[in-house]
Amino acid sequence: MSLNIHQRINEVRKKIDYIKKDKSVQNYKAVTHDQVTAMVRDHLVAHGVVIYPNLVSSVTIATGETTGKGTPIIRVEAVYEFTFVNIEDGNDxxxxxxSAHANDQGDKAPGKALSYAKKAVILKVFEIETGEDDESRYETIPAGLTDSEIADHIAAIESAADTDALKSAYLAAQKSAQDAKDNAAFKKFKDVTNAAKAKFTKEAA
Structure with a gap:
């Protein structure tokens, strides 16, 4: 007797019980889309299960953040439906x-969101353990530099006595902004440094 779709999924579940997170993402480990696909593909083929994605809704949002080079970062928020089909009976x-979301500075955000959604649905439908408690995981997001910290760095840049001191002050400010993920401060430090460079150039002339 041919197995129905639920029985086929159960057969795949019997073959997979654990997957180790292999990619470092900031302060935690993550399972990659390719890793999950590689683990389940042969079992899906063997048990006659195909998965079709369908985009239900999607919205693109400007995050207000930029890369270090000033490129805007967008976020795609989407809802997908994944249909698991018995290849011997398309009606079964x-x-x-x-739902999923992804940030990117270019056109990769939609693909990232789809990859995350597919990975998530496979992990949950096939009940694959990953060895980490996702529910207790949190990501510490830097709050950015304080007004006082920004002012101190700007003062150091503007009071630099020569180009070497200017470079040292700028690098210190740049590192503080990067560590705090404060793109606005990063840009401000760059603008102030460029103005100081122009002053030294004018004085030298």
């Missing part, structure tokens, strides 16, 4: 919905 299927 079920659908799972999942």
């Amino acid at each position: 299927k079920f659908t799972a919905s999942v």
Whole structure:
């Protein structure tokens, strides 16, 4: 007797029980889309299960953040439906919905969101353990530099006695902004430094 879609999914579950997170993402480990796909693909083929994604809704949002070079970062928020189909009976299927979002400075955000959604639905439908408690995980997001810290760095840049001192003050300010993920401060330090450079150039002339 041919297995229905739920029985086929259960057969795949029997073959996979644990996957180790292999990619470092800031302060935690993550399972990659390719890693999950590689683990389940042969079992899906063997048990006659195909998965079709469908975009239900999507919105692109300007985050207000930029890269160190000033490129705007966008976020795509989307909802997908993934249909698991029995290849021996196209009417034997079920659908799972999942939401996802992804940030990017270019055109990769939609693909990132889809990859995350597919990875998430596979991990949950096939009940694959990853060895980490995602529910307790949190990401510490730097709050940015304080007004006082920014003012101190600007004062150091503007009071630099020569180009060497200017370079040293700028590098210190740049590192503080990068560590705090404060793109606005990073740009401000750069503008102030460029103005100081212009002053030295004018004086030298």
